[in-house]
Amino acid sequence: MDTAWNWRAIFWFSAAFDGTVFALVLFLLPETRRTIVGNLSIVPKNWLSRAPVLVLLKKRLVNDKSTLMPKTSGNFNPFTSLILLKNFEVPLTLFPCSLVFSTWSIATVTLSTSFVQDYGYSTLKVGLCFFAPGVASMIGTLSSGKLLDKVYRRMKKNYLNKNEALPSEGNGTPAVPFNILKARLGYYPVPALSVAGFSLMFGWCISEHVNIAPILIAVFMMSVSTMFPMSSVNTLLVDLYPEMSGSAAALNNLFRCGMSAIFMSCLSKMNSKMTIGGTYSFMAGVDVAGIFLILFLIHNSTSFLIKRREKRLKQGLPV
Template identity: 30%
Template sequence: MAHAAHAHHDSVTSLKATRGAVAHGLEEQNVNEQAAEKPYSIYTRQEKWFIVMIASLAALFSPLTANVYFPAIPALASAFHTSIESINLSVTAYMVFQGVSPMFWGTLTDRIGRRPIFLACLLVLCLSCIGLALVPTSAYWLLMLLRCMQAAGSASTIALGAGVIGDIGTPAERGGFFGILTLGPQVGPSLGPIIGGVLADKLGWRSIFWFLCIMSAACFALMLIFLPETLRRLVGDGSVIPSPFYRPLVPIFGKGRVVRDAPKPPKPTLNNPLRLFFYLDVLNLLIFNAVLYAVFYAVNTTISTIFASKYPFLNEIDISLCFLAIGGGMAIGTVLSGRMLDADFQRIKTRLVKKAEEDPEKRIRPEEVTREENFPIERARLRMMPMFAAIFILTCAGYGWSLQRETHIAVPLILQVIFGYTVTAIMTGMQTLLIDLLPSQGSSITACNNLVRCSFGALMVSVVDLIVNAIGPGWTYLLFAGICLACSPMIWLAIWIGPRCRAKRRARNTAA
């Protein structure tokens, strides 16, 4: 009897435990489903686009500040009573700080927030422009110092914008957002010389810096008034109200969707961005992107000299207008490549969802296909890259020989449009993938990308004229096309090693 009572008690206990486990399992499933259904950000799609457009306006200053300066170099050499080579040293110094400063600002913004660093960079840029507009012509050293400060203020805006995209955009949206963010940086190298040439010719070289001062001050005011803080370590999905220091003067984004008593995210730790270079998949993308950027910079910086020698009937204004060809191609590529990336993401997602629904073992639920461990993000971002790379390589070689043979000027200009489109499509895909790999460190990884590509670009600028003078533009760009062809297997390498590298990082983070 006692034995029967004891058995009955055990069965009741077991039943309660089973019910508790089932209830706990259902509760955990509901929590997971709610987490899966919860939007990545509280901002609507229209609000996200507006935030990205504000960030892209700031990102325009990085290339614009660098390239608007070029037409004024002869006037500056004359005003400062020095050689053009000495003034060119300020260009070199600018490029050095353009590559290094985002490593500092990008790391800082991943720790203390996007909004304050954006405002700090624009303030430094505005003040340095005022200094350059007023610099005495007897102080060459001050010109160099202020150009370095100008680079420190303007160069980091692209990295900061990339961090904002990682904060508010899902992987399905990032392609389009990154396309808009890079519109300014891609068009800036073409518009800069035209704006600088007109200002220097009509109003003098100091007007260039007053123009930049006014533009950067206007952007500073726009961000101060409207830009919300987006760093997820501070505001989560945007629903956490930060301290007044982080709030815009006119909070128009996310109204009615913030939670006053929401739990604050954990305090961030300062990560060393240099460790990103030890991630094999990241390093592979950085090097390939930098090689293409260096070749692009070679084309862009030699347009003036080569077109002047091959087409002597062109005056300075005509030559400056030739920059619009490559700039137009890049502008088209920026918009279309972003849409293409989003479409490719949706195409692969749809295919994987259908496969998951048809899987009899249900190893992956349809709503789980976009999780990092299940989604082949490298294949989604790089699917069209081999085709674009092939067109880029052929166009690069053809561009050089069209100049070598002095064909009709329409031929190299049309090839510039194609060249600009393909290089933008490739670099947008690569840069979007970099953000996908480490979205919480979007600014740091973009700063690393900027450091590597600016280093390659500076090296290219220092040797491209020597190579063109030695072997001519035809063989020069055939050589550059061959280098790009040799590096093209890195696209397939990225698709192959990417999932393995991501799995190792997940395992390391889980263990930590």
């Protein structure tokens, strides 16, 4: 679009595409909040919640009010997400993951600017090069979810099999809780090391103006590897705080996007002072340093989970 028309065409197309998606969501996605529609068998009272697609769901609308969840009381607080930071495991997981995401984010910026300035590529050619990280992100997202489920099921099965032999507390609760931290973060060092290694390859290949093949391979592998920490940390926070799942996900987005913004704002100065190769050597170093925070958390996970369970039981929260 930029090549055939001008840069404004990109935004005209985006506006039309976003408007189409919005219309599809408005008409085809029904209300799913259980305090309003239960298990999607109740017609919402408010007409704003009645999507036209309900016409096709008449057989499901049996008005089963027993499936309604009670409405939670409380005032809206935009800073609820930040409350989670008082729990030390939250920043210990968010900080390393945000560093990995920042490395990947600035790599995509460097990819576009370097291919234009140093390699003389047109906008169209640069766009084609972005198929590598785009496809890799999809592969990483799908495969990381599958791996998370597989590891969780295996560890949960082993835990349940051993649970009978474990000593229990007076109320029948196992003395040793299921290690959700290890289940979600146990393989974190592998993709984080992959991001660090391929960021070195990416930075120095661009710095030395080599053929684009190893550069695209590096950014592809970085993209695949970055999706694993993102999925694991987000899933872990929701597992730990199911009553604040939205806030946990929002805090994860705030951390990773905020960290990326900081590094992007410093990227040009980093490149001028350290060269592109030096910049990505530095990012590889901080990514590796972040792994030690995750390893520290996993090493102390059992004692942490026991204390966490006691605290939540006193507060009447699910464990």
